[in-house]
Amino acid sequence: MRYGKSLVVLAVVTVLMLLLPAVGPSNRVLSLATLAAIYAIVTYGIALLFGTGGLLSIAHGGLWGIGAYTAALFAVRAGWSFLPVLVLSVVITAGAATLVALMSLRVRGHYFTIITFAVAEGIRALINAWTPVTAGTEGIVVVAPVRVFGFDIRSNADWYYIVVVSLAVVIALTRLVVVSRFGRRFAATRDNLDLAASVGIGVSRLRLLAFSLSGALAGLGGAYWAYSQTFVHGDQFGAAASIVFILCMLLGGARYTYGPLIGAVIVVFMPPLLALPPLLATAALGVVFILVILLTPGGLASLPERLGQLWRRWRGPDPRPPGAGAAGDGAAAAVPTGVAS
Amino acid sequence: MRGVGKPGALTVRGLTKRFAGVTALAEVDLEVRAGEILAVVGPNGSGKTTLFNVISGFYRPTTGTVVFDGVPLTGKKPDRINQLGLARTFQQAMAFTTGTVRENLEIAQLAHTDDPGWRAELIALCGLTEVAETMCAGLPYGLQRKLGVALGLATRPRLMLLDEPAAGLSDTDADDLAALITSLPQQGVSVACIDHNLPFLLPIADRVVVLDAGRKIFDGAPEEARGSAAVVEAYLGESDA
Amino acid sequence: MSIFLQQVFNTLSSASVYALLAVGVTLVFGLTRIVNFAHGDLLTVGSYVLFLVAPAGAIWFLAGFAAAMVAVAVLAVVLERLLFRRTLVAPIRGFLVSLGLIQIIESGLSYFFTAGPRTVHPFIDRVWTVGGVDMPADRVVVIVGTAAVFLALTFYLERTKAGLMIRAVAIDAETAGLMGGPVTRTIAGVFALGGMLAGAGGAFGALLAPVTPFLGYALILKGFAVALIGGLGNVRGAMLGAVVLAALETVVITFGLSTWVSFFGFTLMIVLLIVRPRGLLRGVEAEI
Ligand SMILES: Nc1ncnc2c1ncn2[C@@H]1O[C@H](COP(=O)(O)OP(=O)(O)O)[C@@H](O)[C@H]1O
Ligand SMILES: [Mg+2]
Numbered sequence: 001m002r003y004g005k006s007l008v009v010l011a012v013v014t015v016l017m018l019l020l021p022a023v024g025p026s027n028r029v030l031s032l033a034t035l036a037a038i039y040a041i042v043t044y045g046i047a048l049l050f051g052t053g054g055l056l057s058i059a060h061g062g063l064w065g066i067g068a069y070t071a072a073l074f075a076v077r078a079g080w081s082f083l084p085v086l087v088l089s090v091v092i093t094a095g096a097a098t099l100v101a102l103m104s105l106r107v108r109g110h111y112f113t114i115i116t117f118a119v120a121e122g123i124r125a126l127i128n129a130w131t132p133v134t135a136g137t138e139g140i141v142v143v144a145p146v147r148v149f150g151f152d153i154r155s156n157a158d159w160y161y162i163v164v165v166s167l168a169v170v171i172a173l174t175r176l177v178v179v180s181r182f183g184r185r186f187a188a189t190r191d192n193l194d195l196a197a198s199v200g201i202g203v204s205r206l207r208l209l210a211f212s213l214s215g216a217l218a219g220l221g222g223a224y225w226a227y228s229q230t231f232v233h234g235d236q237f238g239a240a241a242s243i244v245f246i247l248c249m250l251l252g253g254a255r256y257t258y259g260p261l262i263g264a265v266i267v268v269f270m271p272p273l274l275a276l277p278p279l280l281a282t283a284a285l286g287v288v289f290i291l292v293i294l295l296t297p298g299g300l301a302s303l304p305e306r307l308g309q310l311w312r313r314w315r316g317p318d319p320r321p322p323g324a325g326a327a328g329d330g331a332a333a334a335v336p337t338g339v340a341s
Numbered sequence: 342m343r344g345v346g347k348p349g350a351l352t353v354r355g356l357t358k359r360f361a362g363v364t365a366l367a368e369v370d371l372e373v374r375a376g377e378i379l380a381v382v383g384p385n386g387s388g389k390t391t392l393f394n395v396i397s398g399f400y401r402p403t404t405g406t407v408v409f410d411g412v413p414l415t416g417k418k419p420d421r422i423n424q425l426g427l428a429r430t431f432q433q434a435m436a437f438t439t440g441t442v443r444e445n446l447e448i449a450q451l452a453h454t455d456d457p458g459w460r461a462e463l464i465a466l467c468g469l470t471e472v473a474e475t476m477c478a479g480l481p482y483g484l485q486r487k488l489g490v491a492l493g494l495a496t497r498p499r500l501m502l503l504d505e506p507a508a509g510l511s512d513t514d515a516d517d518l519a520a521l522i523t524s525l526p527q528q529g530v531s532v533a534c535i536d537h538n539l540p541f542l543l544p545i546a547d548r549v550v551v552l553d554a555g556r557k558i559f560d561g562a563p564e565e566a567r568g569s570a571a572v573v574e575a576y577l578g579e580s581d582a
Numbered sequence: 583m584s585i586f587l588q589q590v591f592n593t594l595s596s597a598s599v600y601a602l603l604a605v606g607v608t609l610v611f612g613l614t615r616i617v618n619f620a621h622g623d624l625l626t627v628g629s630y631v632l633f634l635v636a637p638a639g640a641i642w643f644l645a646g647f648a649a650a651m652v653a654v655a656v657l658a659v660v661l662e663r664l665l666f667r668r669t670l671v672a673p674i675r676g677f678l679v680s681l682g683l684i685q686i687i688e689s690g691l692s693y694f695f696t697a698g699p700r701t702v703h704p705f706i707d708r709v710w711t712v713g714g715v716d717m718p719a720d721r722v723v724v725i726v727g728t729a730a731v732f733l734a735l736t737f738y739l740e741r742t743k744a745g746l747m748i749r750a751v752a753i754d755a756e757t758a759g760l761m762g763g764p765v766t767r768t769i770a771g772v773f774a775l776g777g778m779l780a781g782a783g784g785a786f787g788a789l790l791a792p793v794t795p796f797l798g799y800a801l802i803l804k805g806f807a808v809a810l811i812g813g814l815g816n817v818r819g820a821m822l823g824a825v826v827l828a829a830l831e832t833v834v835i836t837f838g839l840s841t842w843v844s845f846f847g848f849t850l851m852i853v854l855l856i857v858r859p860r861g862l863l864r865g866v867e868a869e870i
Contacts, residue, residue, distance in 0.1 A: 114855060115855045115856070118803075125845040129845050191439050194431070195435045195492070199452065203420060280693060289681070290679050290682040290686075294679070
């Protein structure tokens with residue numbers, strides 16, 4: 001029921017996004033919007049792990065590099081056409097993510113995050129070192145004719161449409177996963193791993209699957225990145241990229257339907273809007289990042305809910321018992337416990 | 342009441358668990374017979390919790406086997422073991438803190454058949470009616486313990502391992518819990534229960550196993566336990582509360 | 583034989599910088615469970631303080647060295663007061679905060695000092711040759727200086743009241759707090775200590791190789807690997823881990839695999855984390 005309703009909202013949001021090219025934006029705005037949508041796709045994957053399962057992965061900044069390089073290599077060197085390349089990128093990245101999960105999920109908490117960090121940087125190091133295949137730091141120029149269902153994809157607007165439609169599918173899919181029985185089990189593992197296992201929830205398989213799924217999204221985003229940026233090289237990937245995605249996620253709010261999207265739009269559009277020199281823009285992003293972590297751990301999407309709470313508290317005593325929805329649920333998750341649809 | 346199922350039986354043979362430097366369990370043989378209530382007692386650090394952790398798959402035994410209704414459990418993961426019909430509670434009260442009591446029971450059934458009827462029954466049975474819609478994070482300790490038992494039962498086990506379920510309960514609450522545990526075998530649930538509160542545990546137990554420093558030093562009827570010299574020395578004399 | 587000794591000498595000089603970094607990482611983690619990835623950038627800040635204070639001259643180097651230690655210690659304490667203190671309840675947030683700090687410090691340094699590499703050569707041209715081993719003066723200064731710093735550190739941690747307090751908090755913050763120990767002050771103190779070591783590492787590091795604003799990011803991964811090898815929270819382990827990593831790098835480079843150094847480094851780190859998450863020596867328990 002509720003899922004049906006949020007699908008309607010999603011349809012409206014998607015249509016609004018698809019109207020953007022019609023209002024005649026500059027090429028620059030359009031390509032930034034495409035970039036934001038690509039970031040959002042990867043961020044929804046990270047947010048699924050963190051928001052629902054309490055797993056903070058830094059591996060995705062490397063994993064999406066695998067998606068991007070798969071796309072670049074098969075589109076340019078092997079001459080595959082667009083849709084098969086897309087599928088292959090997703091499959092290979094999901095496979096790599098599964099391997100990463102098999103290794104990293106054996107340890108808990110901090111150690112998990114540190115392993116994923118090493119994975120991200122390891123992938124970057126591999127891309128940079130494996131020159132016969134990846135051309136190392138020189139990178140690969142991705143120019144390949146793209147046809148989708150008989151349409152030639154050439155302009156910025158074409159890419160924008162494709163990426164936005166994919167993004168809408170990704171949002172619907174991740175939402176479906178979160179509200180499903182699978183998602184509820186996954187949430188139980190975040191809440192209390194041992195207790196979840198003791199009531200029969202297959203925590204290992206569950207977390208493995210979730211990681212693979214979120215890796216698939218990184219692969220999709222990576223492939224779009226390769227095609228739309230037309231150039232890939234090793235240093236686009238790695239932990240630094242993860243920081244950007246995590247910023248998108250925390251800024252918007254990992255547990256809200258539109259949190260990652262809001263976060264990605266802000267992260268992509270804020271620097272040009274501020275018109276700062278690139279270095280200062282990066283520093284500003286760092287400042288915003290820290291402020292968000294310290295001040296709004298639920299992300300911007302949590303603000304309406306939190307303001308609502310404040311309003312109710314101001315108007316009268318809170319009918320909820322103490323402890324309910326108290327901000328900051330301790331160790332693993334850096335987000336409050338309230339969940340919005 | 343739910344239909345009467347068949348209670349499960351557990352056989353533990355030669356179970357040893359070593360941690361770096363510590364032998365927490367040494368060659369323990371033990372049985373929980375179908376339909377009985379087994380009391381597991383022993384001083385702090387004698388290996389009782391470790392025994393439950395090994396049986397329920399949270400620790401791998403160093404050597405030895407655990408068989409449940411003919412199915413070997415050794416090497417299986419905790420979730421698999423629960424699926425086979427064995428549930429446990431934890432010594433530290435645990436709940437899914439992000440939900441209410443009722444939602445907690447729903448979560449406990451996520452990997453099993455969803456059964457609102459049984460949940461409602463459990464809420465009454467475990468004395469949780471008043472707090473059914475309360476968030477677990479703020480729950481008083483005694484109620485959290487009862488919730489722990491309810492979470493295990495929600496998975497419809499045939500054997501239930503209870504780790505100090507009466508710790509921190511008031512006398513009235515402990516009496517209610519004792520009544521609940523006593524009723525479990527008729528509902529198709531065998532029980533193994535650890536507790537320090539012997540006046541609570543011994544009257545409801547069919548049999549007692551006493552551990553001391555990882556070894557089983559007594560296995561027999563509750564009345565005999567009080568008479569056994571070894572047991573008195575290891576435990577009963579020390580804290581007959 | 584002299585080739586081998588030469589390698590040992592080179593290994594020791596890079597191990598010095600790794601150790602100065604990793605001991606700070608490990609101390610802060612031991613007390614707060616915060617993985618501070620910005621610690622590498624503290625070291626870089628130390629290098630830039632040296633460039634500002636002592637662009638040349640051996641005597642001036644001492645002044646620059648002291649200034650680097652003090653300035654970075656102050657910076658570390660300020661960061662603790664302003665940011666990390668607020669993340670003690672959920673250390674993973676401290677880790678995230680440090681990721682933000684990396685961006686601020688590195689782009690800040692590039693903005694003010696340009697992104698190009700910088701060097702200092704206060705002891706230029708002096709090379710001693712002992713038993714066929716070439717020992718450039720600046721490398722000797724690094725090795726001897728680091729040894730002196732660690733002697734002082736060991737004395738501080740094992741013989742002074744404040745040092746014992748640090749170890750008490752590392753073992754069990756709650757009990758130490760209950761015993762009336764000023765836990766929060768101790769934590770600030772450990773950030774200061776880590777900052778001093780990073781400042782020293784920055785000054786020494788500038789003697790070994792050119793410094794860019796982005797050095798910290800490359801170094802922290804190594805510093806962290808070293809802390810992991812030694813077992814997080816284990817000070818002596820970190821010193822040992824630094825030698826292990828530096829030796830490994832020397833070997834890989836000797837075999838002409840220098841482009842693969844970082845890949846092997848990360849692979850080693852991952853394997854280590856899975857097989858011995860508490861390090862080769864024992865580190866502190868770290869669930870979350
Ligand atoms: N995970 C563990 N690592 C190391 N030692 C442990 C671990 N769990 C239990 N032990 C040790 O095993 C022994 C038995 O502990 P436990 O089973 O908790 O005793 P009990 O429940 O009877 O009080 C103790 O010495 C305890 O320190
Ligand atoms: Mg116990």
